[in-house]
Amino acid sequence: MSKLLMIALPLLAFAANPPEWSRPFPPHRIAGHIYYVGTEDLGCYLITGKAGHILLNTGLEDSPAMIASSIEKLGFKLSDIKILLTNQAHFDHVAGLADMQKMTGAKVYATPPDAKLIESGGKADPSGFTNYKPTKVDRILNNGDIIRLGEIRLKTIHHFGHTPGSSSYETTVVENGKQLSFLMVNMGSVVMPLTSPGYPAIVTDFRATFAHQKTLHPDIWVATHGSQYNLKEKFRSKNFADAAGYQEAVVSFEKTFERQVKIELGQ
Numbered sequence: 001m002s003k004l005l006m007i008a009l010p011l012l013a014f015a016a017n018p019p020e021w022s023r024p025f026p027p028h029r030i031a032g033h034i035y036y037v038g039t040e041d042l043g044c045y046l047i048t049g050k051a052g053h054i055l056l057n058t059g060l061e062d063s064p065a066m067i068a069s070s071i072e073k074l075g076f077k078l079s080d081i082k083i084l085l086t087n088q089a090h091f092d093h094v095a096g097l098a099d100m101q102k103m104t105g106a107k108v109y110a111t112p113p114d115a116k117l118i119e120s121g122g123k124a125d126p127s128g129f130t131n132y133k134p135t136k137v138d139r140i141l142n143n144g145d146i147i148r149l150g151e152i153r154l155k156t157i158h159h160f161g162h163t164p165g166s167s168s169y170e171t172t173v174v175e176n177g178k179q180l181s182f183l184m185v186n187m188g189s190v191v192m193p194l195t196s197p198g199y200p201a202i203v204t205d206f207r208a209t210f211a212h213q214k215t216l217h218p219d220i221w222v223a224t225h226g227s228q229y230n231l232k233e234k235f236r237s238k239n240f241a242d243a244a245g246y247q248e249a250v251v252s253f254e255k256t257f258e259r260q261v262k263i264e265l266g267q
C-alpha cells in the first residue's frame with residue numbers, strides 16, 4: 001500500500017461532500033432537446049423526446065427531489081422519463097438512482113462493469129469508497145450500442161478507467177437549424193490507487209480512453225461535474241459551443257493522470 005493510498009482513502013471516505021454538490025442550480029436548455037437538471041456541480045442531463053425522455057445521472061442520495069423540481073420547472077413530467085443512464089457508478093452520480101427509479105418507473109441501462117457496481121450498491125467498486133442503495137439494471141450497454149427512444153438516438157461509448165465501466169454518450173442536436181454533435185463525456189479524472197487488485201486493467205483502460213477521447217470532436221460537450229466544462233460561465237454567457245475546450249480538457253486530464261502513474265507506479 002503506497003503512502004498516497006493511505007492518505008487518500010480516509011480523505012475520500014470521511015471528508016464531507018463539497019457543498020456545491022448539494023446546492024441547486026437553475027435548470028436550463030443547453031442545446032436542441034437537451035437540458036441541464038443537475039445541482040450546482042453534479043451534472044444531470046435530460047434528453048427529451050415526444051415518446052419520452054432519458055435522464056443521465058442522478059446525483060447524491062439527496063439529489064432526486066432537486067432534480068425532480070428542475071425537471072418540472074422546465075415543464076417536463078417525471079412519469080415521461082423512460083430510461084435512466086449514468087456516466088459512472090460512483091456515489092456522486094448514482095446514489096440517487098434507486099429513488100429516481102422509484103419516482104419514474106424508468107428502466108435502468110448500464111455498461112457491464114458499472115451494472116455490477118450499481119447492483120451491488122457500490123460494494124463491487126475496486127476503489128472501495130463508494131456505497132449507495134443498489135438498483136437492478138434492466139439492460140446492458142455494450143460499446144457502440146445505440147439507445148433509442150422515439151426519435152432520440154444516443155451512442156454508448158465505453159470510456160473505462162475512472163470506474164471499470166465509465167462511459168460517455170454521443171448524439172446530435174439541432175440548434176438554429178444546424179446539426180451539432182453533442183457529447184456527454186465521462187472525463188478521465190484520476191482515481192487512486194492505480195494499483196487496485198480489483199481492477200488490474202485500470203491504467204490500460206485510462207490510456208485507451210484518453211486516446212479515444214482525443215479522436216472525438218464534439219461541437220458541444222458536457223461532463224459529470226459542471227466545473228469540468230465551465231458550466232457557470234457557459235450558463236452565464238448562454239454559449240455552450242466549445243470544440244476547443246473539449247480537446248484542452250482531455251489533454252489536461254491525461255496529464256494529471258500520467259503524473260499520478262509516475263508517482264504511484266514509477267512508469
Ligand SMILES: [Zn+2]
Pocket residue numbers: 088090162
Ligand atoms: Zn467519480
